[in-house]
Amino acid sequence: MVGTPVARIADLLESVPTASNPPARPPAPAPEEPPLPAGPALGVTVVWGDLAEVAADLHVTGHYQSVVPAAAELALDRAISGGPRPLITEHTKLGWIDAQLGEVTYFPCRAGPVRSAAVVGMGPMGTLTERRAARMYASLLGEAYGLGHVGTLATVLIGSGTGNLSVPQAARALVRGFAGALASLGPAATPPRLTEVLVVEIDRLRAEQLHLALVNADGKPPQLRVTDGLREEGGGQLFAPSAAVYALAALSGLAAPAAAPAGSAAPAAPAGSAGSSAPDGGGAGPDPPPGEAALSTVLAGFDPNIRAKVREQLARLADVARTDLSLTVRAAAAAQDASVPVRMSVQSGTGGLRWAALTGRATVPERLVPVDTDLLRELVDRLTEPTVEDARELPELLSRFVVPPDFQRLLADDSTVLLELDGDTASVPWEFLAEVQQAGGERRDPLAIRTQLSRQLRTTYSRVMSDGRPDGPLRALVIGDPGDPEQGFQLPGARNEALAVATRLKDLGARVTLFVGAANSTRQPGVDPARRLDVLRVLLCGGNDIVHYCGHSDFDLSGTGRRSGWVFADGLLTAQELALLERPPLVVLANACYTARLGASAGPGAPGAPSAVTEQSPWGNPQAALVPSLADEFLRVGVGHYIGAAWRIPDDQGIAFAEQFYRELFRGGSGEDPPTVGGAVRAARRALYERRGEAGRTPDDAGGRQRWSSWAAYQHYGDASAPFVRPGNGAATGQGTGEEPGP
Known part of the structure; x- marks a missing residue:
């Protein structure tokens, strides 16, 4: 503007004296405010x-x-x-x-x-x-x-x-x-x-x-x-890291001259100098300072060069207060099973996955891993009933792709792992997690084979507290092949599994109720058919500790929301029907493969319609989402542990998993620590893992594909470290080994 002097920024600030803003008379000092009254001490x-x-x-x-x-x-x-x-x-x-x-x-x-x-x-x-x-x-x-x-x-x-x-x-x-x-x-x-x-x-x-x-x-x-x-006060302890710090502080004091003031130390005399004693430096000289003999004894077995370096470092440590020292002492590998479980939380979030971890030694703050949804969906699809090649090569990619770098070290430990998941991340086959290896390094067994690994769902509902396990024999309900053969749901392998599991459980001392086949299917001699109403009666009134199901599973979209359940000839049995259970089963094991045919073949309004094949998790297909959905519904009514297979399992391997699981679950007797459910799942996974390359199977056919990766199909929802305590005195009673009468 013509004729207007240029104003600097400082000229516009009233509190800054300039040529155009001369200083004003200094303001009067503000009156001192009375001090605030002191609050409670x-x-x-x-x-x-x-x-x-x-x-x-x-x-x-x-x-x-x-x-x-x-x-x-x-x-x-x-x-x-x-x-x-x-x-x-x-x-x-x-x-x-x-x-x-x-x-x-x-x-x-x-x-x-x-x-x-x-x-x-x-x-x-x-x-x-x-x-x-x-x-x-x-x-x-x-x-x-x-x-x-x-x-x-x-x-x-x-x-x-x-x-x-x-x-x-x-x-x-x-x-x-x-x-x-x-x-x-x-x-x-x-x-x-x-x-x-x-x-x-x-x-x-x-x-x-x-x-x-x-x-x-x-x-x-x-x-x-x-x-x-x-x-x-009472109960104070001195743990290994602290004891090591005190020991270092004491050694540092020995390396410092006696006249040094507390909290400081002058460098120790080099080995071999006049101030050294004969055992450490050789040669005569004045009397060694106090503690020198003890330090020399400690260092006597080391090479002279190492002794000099140790003295030098101890002299430096003498200037460091012990409260500033921190050491980590790792537990022996043999003690890992009794260590605090590693909890890892994986939640879906905007832009990726949010991770957090809590271990016995540290909490890792929340990390966000940016993840391309399309790539993760493809990875989940390929690791759900994978080919042999994918089962070999993709687990390490899963660990590198979605696990934060500072969490990857947790995959190298052998402590029990609890994965806290939401409805989306539960679709990822985390059982394939493997330790990230350096190039050329030896590949170790997957995490779920080396240690106990289980899942927990993050939910908003509260479960009810059930009564304690009553005295008497352990009760088990076994259901096999309840689907309608006229709709193509007959599974001869499921029948064989149910019969084998019932026999195994009775041999282990359980009282077993057995249902096999639909009412309109070929009857199993001496065994009642599996009708929904009869099974529900035994579930609600039988006080079962274990429920074992082998058959088909699917989604039910006929109500207000998507529910999942087990396929019977007369409809789906879902956890909604179990809401009135006074004492839910402690363990539910379901070899229940997903089927998309129920919705397609059912009429309007029938269970399963419309087809569940359209229901997808953000990370994968309905087959990957079915077990988490089933687990969520059964845990909601108070079931302690839900174990399910995320894809089809060869008949003999389903039987092998179940037999090994129950054998481990019933291990031990009075006076011994009870086995854990997670330990039984781990033993059963390992049994299948060690049989994945059996001779006589072609890896490229469907049976070979399932056989190679069936160990990873089994997902355990519950606390892996929870002990399995049998009724009564904890030992098999031998009573009730006969079969319960049918309805």
């Missing part, structure tokens, strides 16, 4: 001990959504549970704990140090950040203040026990959360009763690290005080 004490042995008014641990208790939470669970069912664990399995971030759930307690117990929600595993942890701690403290009767609160450093946050991060979150809760309270006419929070750590070194982190945490308000030093 709260002491934080670090306790070295076992949380369940520390006396307090309220004991609290953290709880991830859908994750059964472990570590401190498991110890608290055992302390409050008087019966065979741990309360928190059972509530978790039944879906009764929502565990939203900061949500507190309370549990009744027995007499003892733990008078009142609760868990505070941490949200889904892998999502706990320092900021979210601060919100959780603020919610927890606010809840404790609101109770009014809690004077002492005992907890652990929530979020750090499994490595999700470092000790300093979790300590900062605790301080920030507590500070926020205290600020929101403000001054109160009546001081609250809660005056002390005990943060309990079972490992001594971690307790030291925790205390140091709390002392050094910024942002502590004046009314939040950290007690000097540690308080020692």
